[in-house]
Amino acid sequence: MTLLAANILIVDDEQAIADLVEVYLKNENYNIFKFYSGKDALNCIENEKLDLAILDVMLPDVDGFSICQQIREKHNFPVIMLTAKEEEIDKITGLTLGADDYITKPFRPLELIARVKAQLRRFTKYNSSEPKQEEHLIAFSGLVLDMDTHECMLNEKKLSLTPTEFSILWVLCSNRGRVVSSEELFHEVWGDKYFTNSNNTVMVHIRHLREKMHDRAEHPKYIKTVWGVGYKIEK
Amino acid sequence: MTLLAANILIVDDEQAIADLVEVYLKNENYNIFKFYSGKDALNCIENEKLDLAILDVMLPDVDGFSICQQIREKHNFPVIMLTAKEEEIDKITGLTLGADDYITKPFRPLELIARVKAQLRRFTKYNSSEPKQEEHLIAFSGLVLDMDTHECMLNEKKLSLTPTEFSILWVLCSNRGRVVSSEELFHEVWGDKYFTNSNNTVMVHIRHLREKMHDRAEHPKYIKTVWGVGYKIEK
DNA sequence: CGTGATATTCAGAAAATCTTAAGATTTTAA
DNA sequence: TTAAAATCTTAAGATTTTCTGAATATCACG
Incomplete structure (x- = not known):
């Protein structure tokens, strides 16, 4: 490899x-x-x-x-x-x-x-003797996501996220700096398994995420809304 | 060798x-x-x-x-x-x-x-005179598992585990710090030979384990449930 | 303002886990 | 060998957690 x-x-x-x-x-x-x-x-x-x-x-x-x-x-x-x-x-x-x-x-x-x-x-x-770089871990500015443990740390504090919440945050973080549309998010997290026209479900989960991150929608520090496009996490 | x-x-x-x-x-x-x-x-x-x-x-x-x-x-x-x-x-x-x-x-x-x-x-x-490193023993924070004798000690007290219980605990411990899904547990313990769709069997054994470890499902000290993902033992 | 996009709330549905217990199987002991 | 004990598996129902969709509110942009 x-x-x-x-x-x-x-x-x-x-x-x-x-x-x-x-x-x-x-x-x-x-x-x-x-x-x-x-x-x-x-x-x-x-x-x-x-x-x-x-x-x-x-x-x-x-x-x-x-x-x-x-x-x-x-x-x-x-x-x-x-x-x-x-x-x-x-x-x-x-x-x-x-x-x-x-x-x-x-x-x-x-x-x-x-x-x-x-x-x-x-x-x-x-x-291999190489100390593999950890791709199952995302970490930047106070936020740590660990795919292995499914743990999420925000500024030293542990957030307990549901599987879906974790997935959404993971996708947003791994696309950090780029706007991800609701549809794209939906596809990444749920796959083509379900088709639904309403991206409302995504919205609700985003809401929960922001809540757990103490992120208010007016001045979101982490998950930012880009009008008419989608959501994004700053680089 | x-x-x-x-x-x-x-x-x-x-x-x-x-x-x-x-x-x-x-x-x-x-x-x-x-x-x-x-x-x-x-x-x-x-x-x-x-x-x-x-x-x-x-x-x-x-x-x-x-x-x-x-x-x-x-x-x-x-x-x-x-x-x-x-x-x-x-x-x-x-x-x-x-x-x-x-x-x-x-x-x-x-x-x-x-x-x-x-x-x-x-x-x-x-x-050979080489003191081979012993991989048949797992020990950390009050918990000792010995693959040779199939013995398990928890805080100086011996737990008598059944073979299956021991195996499950062994797999969890050797993957300590990582969430192990029911499916993965099943594969590790039972092998590919047996196949079942229901992970209920694993669950029941987990229950017995927790019982013997005096680990209540509400506040498990040892075997933690990660919702939607699996079980894990803290590092 | 008006309109469409995004937020919020919440209750019911769905899914995952837990508990219990009975019956099957395996191991042990006599 | 047989009986008893221990262990394992399965199933069903209870419980808990999570997800979803609808109804309503709010916001941004023209």
Whole structure:
């Protein structure tokens, strides 16, 4: 694994899913190798130096399990399986054998990213002497967000955030200095899982966040409203 | 045995099992030599400096006993046998033929790792002067967990934990400071072999643990619930 | 001002966790 | 080997926390 960015293989015949995963992970600065079929993926496994694979269990040609086996045979990097919730348990048991982790669809983007990072961390821990830079931690001017512990500290004081609140703040912070629209926020946090026209839900959570941060909407110190565009945290 | 990592031989014709064992042990930083047949393994025994072997008793070509005998004849490192539950008689025979330990399938990852470490420890104790760092003991702020004896002490008092309880606490402690999701806990403790959608089982064990630790769910001193994410033990 | 965008509030819905207990399984002891 | 004890799993309902959507209020900009 290079120090700069991990190479991640994505295989899913549902193009929408694969594309989505790609977007999320590219956003995290990973190099993506994406395929809609198992056959193409196998080729990639041989020719690229990969660091992690995300495989759909059910593929039309070569199934995820076989790919996983091939990876195990000749290579050594973590494999995360994607399974639909409805798929039969027996099937999954067999198919996920040997995978390092699995995620059931539909999943939340942040969860996916967290899992990917966890695997890369766990793996590099034993395969590199580099004191990995911590990407699961965001810290600046009195605000600390820790993906591992899901903790949030604001000026030495611990804020107890709900999962959604944490996610929203995380997205805002990792895009610090840039305005993030309600829609974008919604997509980042909830994924395409739900579609709703009302961005009101986001608003309510922003409200709660500001409350917990003692941030008044009139003079928000942290989460600023940019009229007609979205929300932003100052750099 | 090198100071850095032990070389471990795995032989099992059930590829899924061999792969699984490989994953678990690689995770523990061992070098793995894996084979799906006895013949290939014999070759490896001659050419590599091995520190431990994990052998399936039932192999299609050369059986585990024979391999074990060959190891005993020319080499000197511990052998752990893998046996299916039904193979009662073989178990005994295998042991008398010189295996140092045996594990019945299906096994739990933590148990496998513990046994491997125990054997390596036992062996190196007499064959090296290096005071190997002991990873089989976790101790911090009043809590002591001993993988060898499966004992747990909390503030000088011994807690009698069931195997599952011990495993869960062990995983939580070794990931202290990080939130571990129910799913992850489940994987670590039960392995990929068993699969269940309900994390309720984990929950019940957590409950029992908290009970034994006099940890109330409202104000847990030790095992904290991180809503929507998992459980965690403070650093 | 008027209009559309953002805020606030709050109650019901949904989701996650906790508790309990009964039955299944495994281990231990006799 | 069998009986007893210990442990594990599962399920159902209770509880707690979190999320959502509607109704209303407020604000910024023209």
